[in-house]
Amino acid sequence: MSTKQDEELAQERLIDLAAEFYDQFESGDIPTMEIPTRTKTNIVFDEDSEVWVYGDRTSTRSANSVRGARKLLKAAYTIEFLVDQLEEDRSSTLRELYYLSESWDNEEAQFSGQDESNQLVEDLEIVSQVTREDFHMRPEESGATLMGPLELREQTRRGERAIHCQMDVGEGGYQIPNNPDTIDFLDHEIDFVLCVETGGMRDRLIENGFDDMYDCLIVHLKGQPARATRRITKRLHDELTVPVVVFTDGDPWSYRIYGSVAYGSIKSAHLSEYLATPEARFIGIQPTDIVEYELPTDPLADSDINALESELEDPRFQSDYWTEQIELQLDIEKKAEQQSLASRGLDFVTETYLPERLDDMGVL
Amino acid sequence: MSTKQDEELAQERLIDLAAEFYDQFESGDIPTMEIPTRTKTNIVFDEDSEVWVYGDRTSTRSANSVRGARKLLKAAYTIEFLVDQLEEDRSSTLRELYYLSESWDNEEAQFSGQDESNQLVEDLEIVSQVTREDFHMRPEESGATLMGPLELREQTRRGERAIHCQMDVGEGGYQIPNNPDTIDFLDHEIDFVLCVETGGMRDRLIENGFDDMYDCLIVHLKGQPARATRRITKRLHDELTVPVVVFTDGDPWSYRIYGSVAYGSIKSAHLSEYLATPEARFIGIQPTDIVEYELPTDPLADSDINALESELEDPRFQSDYWTEQIELQLDIEKKAEQQSLASRGLDFVTETYLPERLDDMGVL
Numbered sequence: 001m002s003t004k005q006d007e008e009l010a011q012e013r014l015i016d017l018a019a020e021f022y023d024q025f026e027s028g029d030i031p032t033m034e035i036p037t038r039t040k041t042n043i044v045f046d047e048d049s050e051v052w053v054y055g056d057r058t059s060t061r062s063a064n065s066v067r068g069a070r071k072l073l074k075a076a077y078t079i080e081f082l083v084d085q086l087e088e089d090r091s092s093t094l095r096e097l098y099y100l101s102e103s104w105d106n107e108e109a110q111f112s113g114q115d116e117s118n119q120l121v122e123d124l125e126i127v128s129q130v131t132r133e134d135f136h137m138r139p140e141e142s143g144a145t146l147m148g149p150l151e152l153r154e155q156t157r158r159g160e161r162a163i164h165c166q167m168d169v170g171e172g173g174y175q176i177p178n179n180p181d182t183i184d185f186l187d188h189e190i191d192f193v194l195c196v197e198t199g200g201m202r203d204r205l206i207e208n209g210f211d212d213m214y215d216c217l218i219v220h221l222k223g224q225p226a227r228a229t230r231r232i233t234k235r236l237h238d239e240l241t242v243p244v245v246v247f248t249d250g251d252p253w254s255y256r257i258y259g260s261v262a263y264g265s266i267k268s269a270h271l272s273e274y275l276a277t278p279e280a281r282f283i284g285i286q287p288t289d290i291v292e293y294e295l296p297t298d299p300l301a302d303s304d305i306n307a308l309e310s311e312l313e314d315p316r317f318q319s320d321y322w323t324e325q326i327e328l329q330l331d332i333e334k335k336a337e338q339q340s341l342a343s344r345g346l347d348f349v350t351e352t353y354l355p356e357r358l359d360d361m362g363v364l
Numbered sequence: 365m366s367t368k369q370d371e372e373l374a375q376e377r378l379i380d381l382a383a384e385f386y387d388q389f390e391s392g393d394i395p396t397m398e399i400p401t402r403t404k405t406n407i408v409f410d411e412d413s414e415v416w417v418y419g420d421r422t423s424t425r426s427a428n429s430v431r432g433a434r435k436l437l438k439a440a441y442t443i444e445f446l447v448d449q450l451e452e453d454r455s456s457t458l459r460e461l462y463y464l465s466e467s468w469d470n471e472e473a474q475f476s477g478q479d480e481s482n483q484l485v486e487d488l489e490i491v492s493q494v495t496r497e498d499f500h501m502r503p504e505e506s507g508a509t510l511m512g513p514l515e516l517r518e519q520t521r522r523g524e525r526a527i528h529c530q531m532d533v534g535e536g537g538y539q540i541p542n543n544p545d546t547i548d549f550l551d552h553e554i555d556f557v558l559c560v561e562t563g564g565m566r567d568r569l570i571e572n573g574f575d576d577m578y579d580c581l582i583v584h585l586k587g588q589p590a591r592a593t594r595r596i597t598k599r600l601h602d603e604l605t606v607p608v609v610v611f612t613d614g615d616p617w618s619y620r621i622y623g624s625v626a627y628g629s630i631k632s633a634h635l636s637e638y639l640a641t642p643e644a645r646f647i648g649i650q651p652t653d654i655v656e657y658e659l660p661t662d663p664l665a666d667s668d669i670n671a672l673e674s675e676l677e678d679p680r681f682q683s684d685y686w687t688e689q690i691e692l693q694l695d696i697e698k699k700a701e702q703q704s705l706a707s708r709g710l711d712f713v714t715e716t717y718l719p720e721r722l723d724d725m726g727v728l
Contacts, residue, residue: 158573166522170538212522296466342464
């Protein structure tokens with residue numbers, strides 16, 4: 001991965017944007033910036049790439065009102081900040097950008113709230129078609145951890161680090177950096193990637209040596225996964241050509257976690273091709289498992305039922321498999337956590353459940 | 365740290381507990397278990413050790429009612445499970461214990477909810493005077509990360525790992541394992557430990573090379589710190605004899621984060637001597653900083669005001685320093701995040717703010 005190149009592209013695209021404003025001024029036009037409309041109604045599920053993308057509708061930010069002019073002024077200041085940041089090989093968080101604007105010499109350019117600066121950076125991502133990471137904007141919280149037979153090289157500010165994700169790390173595993181595109185995969189013996197929702201289950205798999213026994217890389221999702229976690233999952237799939245399976249609880253929120261790994265989320269639809277792994281398959285607790293294994297359950301709450309019903313309408317879940325599972329769950333009115341497999345003993349998940357599911361899927 | 369010894373002690377204490385029930389039965393007494401009353405009114409601030417501890421009041425669990433007998437039955441089953449787990453050198457999470465009880469042969473011994481099993485394990489911690497970690501009960505979510513000039517050795521299930529927390533890790537740092545007592549400190553050049561509340565600020569300090577420039581170990585707290593994070597902070601302080609400072613936002617919730625690192629929390633008062641670092645000092649955003657540096661602020665919400673008022677009554681905050689700061693904050697009605705220091709430039713925190721505060725405190 002040549003991030004240097006991506007960064008130069010980011011810089012170039014940002015300067016192009018500013019140059020466009022300049023040209024518009026020079027030719028006597030009112031400066032404008034056109035971006036895809038970012039509302040729910042303008043998100044479509046792209047059948048070919050199987051991810052969420054923006055539709056055809058666009059909105060125009062124009063300097064023909066004071067409010068619009070102020071927005072473009074803020075964009076210009078932010079572009080200057082980002083270009084300088086890239087020039088100096090530095091980085092910052094969205095929150096720092098918001099606070100930093102207080103030091104700008106033009107009060108009109110200062111952000112009035114963090115929502116405004118966050119949205120502007122997303123707009124710039126979309127218009128410039130490079131990612132926030134390439135602007136060197138860091139998230140507030142970092143990605144999760146990896147454990148398995150993978151050797152990688154991370155390009156850090158302090159030099160390169162070669163790390164084997166079993167031999168060179170403690171039981172906590174390798175901490176994914178904010179921008180996983182600073183990583184090169186050097187060598188591996190991975191047969192598949194297993195993304196795991198909860199820390200308790202991740203630790204169970206490590207303790208039972210599942211990564212070692214089945215040559216898999218265990219990616220801890222930590223609930224709804226951070227961008228860095230989704231990005232590295234996609235890169236592992238594409239670059240190492242290995243299957244990805246997603247192991248979650250058996251409830252509608254966990255199906256959404258799977259959905260965001262596999263198909264992207266509405267909030268980051270402009271990044272689906274960068275973050276989503278449509279080939280990822282679901283190996284989480286299925287409503288049929290609840291019935292078959294008589295797992296300990298909790299009753300569905302009203303919010304669970306609503307979420308399941310909206311998933312029945314969600315293009316990401318329009319398959320016979322999902323329709324059947326979701327309808328069964330609405331019928332039995334129960335949900336189960338992945339750790340409920342412990343009701344059949346602490347080794348059931350690694351000795352029986354996962355091997356059987358993986359075998360059924362043709363992964364083993 | 366000899367964890368083997370701690371585990372043997374844990375096993376011994378658990379068996380003693382079960383033996384006590386046995387003896388009570390044999391001598392014709394109704395079995396009972398006595399534990400400190402775990403309500404807010406029985407928590408006292410111990411002036412000598414400067415941490416929260418339980419007071420003198422105790423409650424008795426007795427088998428003289430069906431309900432009481434069932435509680436002791438569950439305790440006996442849990443003790444057997446924990447002793448076996450230690451015997452086999454395995455571990456599990458609180459959630460797994462709850463689910464696992466479904467496989468026990470006596471239905472009366474099965475837990476009716478996770479609250480019940482969680483509370484029983486805490487009771488056993490208190491009565492046996494060993495920690496959950498020594499029972500090999502893992503938390504659901506793991507600790508945070510370390511970065512700085514420290515070389516450590518972690519005893520993992522797969523052998524020993526020697527790791528330098530700058531040279532052998534990526535930018536994400538070293539991931540603290542669930543039980544940090546598996547770590548030995550080998551070598552270090554640490555002058556002080558800097559615990560940081562937010563990921564954004566942690567990354568700022570790493571990017572600016574603060575750990576390198578000032579020979580400090582940066583501990584990411586990730587909000588309210590996990591037990592593992594508090595435990596390793598205490599061990600670093602005690603074993604390396606280095607000062608600990610805690611860098612947080614400037615609001616009542618962040619003062620509580622500092623309070624839990626320094627003085628322990630009400631929920632884990634029985635563990636204060638194991639987890640709390642009373643010598644830890646506050647280097648977070650102070651209300652006087654908000655005034656002095658004209659930091660960007662948010663207005664106090666009603667819940668903030670209530671929390672500040674209750675801190676004025678909290679024995680942990682009974683010093684002139686805290687009284688002055690909290691009263692000032694109630695007066696100005698404002699709070700500020702640690703990242704708001706970016707309003708004075710991205711390097712202000714590492715070049716000016718922290719060095720000045722550390723110098724004032726006599727740490728530098």
